[in-house]
Amino acid sequence: MLNEATTTNVGGIRTSCLDRKQLALLVGEICQNYTPDQSAFLIFSSNGQAISLAGSDPAYLELMNNVDLVHADGQSVVTLSRWFSERPIAERSATTDMIHDIPVHYTPTLKHFFLGGLKDVVEQAAKIYSDTYANAEIVGIRDGYFSAADELNILEEINQSGADVLWVGLGKPKEQEFCIRHKDRLKVPVVISCGGCYNFLTGHYKRAPEWVQNNGLEWVHRMVLNPRKLFWRYLITNPHTIYLAYKNRYRGDRDTESKKVLFLLKTFSKGGGVERVSANLATSLKAQGYDPEFYVFFSKEEDISQLRQDWPVTLVEPGRKSPLKLIGEFLRFRRHVKNNHIGVVISSKETANLISLIALMFLPRVMKLFTRHCAFDVSDQKLAPRSIKALYCMYALTRSRIVTVSEDLAHQIKAFLPYNRNKVVARANPIIDERIFTLAEESAPIQGDYLCAVGRLCEQKGFDLLLDAYKQALTIQPALPKLVIVGEGDDRAALEKQAADLGLTDKVIFYGFTPNPYAIIKHAKLFVMSSRHEGLPTALVEAIALGVPVVSSDCETGPRELLDNGRYGGLAPNQNPTALAQAIVDNLTTPIAPEAEAVSKYRYADAADAYIKLFGERMA
The missing domain is CATH 3.40.50.2000 (Glycogen Phosphorylase B;)
Known part of the structure; x- marks a missing residue:
């Protein structure tokens, strides 16, 4: 089921195309196959408010695109996917429906923990839920009014409960930040952000009539019931959401289906850390069904002999080259990428990043990942830190990503970028297998x-x-x-x-x-x-x-x-x-x-999954 979790870009957020039944069965499958050494599988929801918030706050956009799965909670997401995305979403999968879909479509008993909301509301919601579904066991509840100092105790309570599914209803963006912050500490198979879902369970919030829901007008129903709170929100966020969906629209210019990944390196030295990490990532992507290859500038055949045994390698022999010959090599590389339908180019070290930037200009169908593996004040690099920072300002202008190997390094780059800081992400290297x-x-x-x-x-x-x-x-x-x-x-x-x-x-x-x-x-x-x-x-x-x-x-x-x-x-x-x-x-x-x-997080499979989430993105 997890392999069927196709996604599409709606307003800059990678959103699942699974229908309601598939989503419910996916939750059950993850719970069934969960082992204690795995991190929690995070499921967040996207609606007009989420898209607008992500478009205004780069940190929230990064948070949404680093989660395991985002589903279409709002009908606006479904409609916008039909207008602007490469793949339309079949149907809305509202969280208020998902909480019922899981026990309806997945019959084995699952244990649930409700976190968030007012104390009396969450208690009442838990009772109604367990009384309604015999295969839904409530093993813990906790209201949403707590301080940061309480969080470790709450995590301990959740982990001790033995819950299969943790529902987190703290409101956007607090609930998403809580889930991301504690993803590796939570010993729960599935964590779902659910907003005000408990209030719908108890009847404090009323769902629209079914015909209104089916016609995508539940937002109007909610606004009529609560105009003071929702009129201005919708007046501001709806146009912004439509603009963002148009801005991130599918233009038919990226080969999103391509499974070919090219690693671009300036040189390949035996025992080099960047080279080893690149080979590791190629191995982990191969295991996920991708087709990696290497393109190496300025190395000798004996340097890549071992690499050639494992992967297809295109080599540019070293030696002094005239500017005209260099241009020829750049054009040769460009033709290789274009003619072989390469979908993703991952470049490492600044010479390779610069080659990728120049040679692949005006090839928007190719996702370019410019990677940085070390700090900027590096004694053995030829370029001064100021020059390298200027290059990263240029990378940030492209429709691609800047990928660092640590959060600290990502923060450093964001600190000097004057724009598009959301294009900088940290990804763990695949090291452990x-x-x-x-x-x-x-x-x-x-x-x-x-x-x-x-x-x-x-x-x-x-x-x-x-x-x-x-x-x-x-x-x-x-x-x-x-x-x-x-x-x-x-x-x-x-x-x-x-x-x-x-x-x-x-x-x-x-x-x-x-x-x-x-x-x-x-x-x-x-x-x-x-x-x-x-x-x-x-x-x-x-x-x-x-x-x-x-x-x-x-x-x-x-x-x-x-x-x-x-x-x-x-x-x-x-x-x-x-x-x-x-x-x-x-x-x-x-x-x-x-x-x-x-x-x-440095395990091969986890690191590959994190990179794969970047491959389908189209940055503005």
Whole structure:
């Protein structure tokens, strides 16, 4: 059933085309197949008010487009989909109908928790609902009048109730914000935002006669009953909603059905983090029925030999090229995208982003995702931060998305963009799959206890800082385990010399590149990350997933967000070897146990789903 959840763009919000029965059965199917390690499946509603609010508030638009499913609560959404969208929605699926459709169409018993509304209203609604439907068991109720300080206790009450479906009626946008904020904490299969649904159950709000509903005029009925509240809302939001639907109309110019995804890279270096993440995302999209391929500029054939074994690769050989030849390569790339009906181009690093921007100009049918994997003040990049920020201002003018690997990085970009901030979204990298756990079970190639660090040997990764910190840590605790550094890079010779100068030749092992770093990480006493800057540290995610205690520099974007301010691992001030040394000693003495919850969104399937939600969007 979930594969049938086709969506269409109505007013900028991706809205489900499922009919009422399909939606009810989908809820039942999700509850039936739910396992405790899964995040809650969020279902929000869209109507004229929601579309207008999303058009006025970029944060609300992002919230609506990051949810698992949005259904057409208002008849206006159905009508506008017929006028302006690529796929019409068959029928309205009002929340006030859905709450009845679920027990009618899905006969096994489901447990429900009602949250929101006035205390006497929600109590009465719960009683009426359980008395009406024998297969609807109410396991908890809570009114909607609580403070932020009460939320953790409410979450505990919901999780302890064993509910299958949580109904949240706090009003827009409060109920959506509550659901998104606690999605990973809620141990409930399905969460549905329901507005004033309880008042309709109790009869405090009256539904329009059926003939009025069938003709899409229930909003008029509601306005007549409550003109003071609703007349001005409809007078303002209805024209705005129609304008937004027209603005985001389907123009027949994007190949939304294309399953072809092209990854565009400037180069492909063995062991590179961005390259590894791109390959991971290709694998996870392939599992969802997509057809990935790679287009690599300026790399040698030997660099992509492994990549070519797994994926179709188009290679532009390196070498100095005249401006005329570069233009020719850009045109060749454009023809490739056009002639092969590529639906989505995901570019990584600024050269690739710029190639995508220029070469694919005036190809609006192609969804372009410009990705950013690291902070802006990066020492080894050729462009100055000011120039890179100017590029992102240009990306924001296109009908595409800017995708970052962490929320912190997304906030940084939004802070300097003067417009279209809603085009910036954070998406988790696909890092965790069963393969890393299988490989981690192989015998560790290093004997005895050791600390572990993994990454490309370059200035960004801060291994010079790590060697200084390790030397200082040995003065605090002479019996410290040896240090194993896994990875290759241009700085290897300099780092080996530094280790020798510090008298660490017998204590530090430069292991080099290995296709299986996971067995080394898994058996380490402690994983240490010393980066000067990151976007999202992949190896840190892998170490937490493998259950290894971690210590990280508190560099800009990534580690603090990932470790939840130190909840899941040690943090040391950035570029401070003395503080990092102390953190290493402290976390060896009293390690912070990592939790799988910290990295659940980095699973292949979850990360792929998050990207797929972007593929069908058309940005204005």
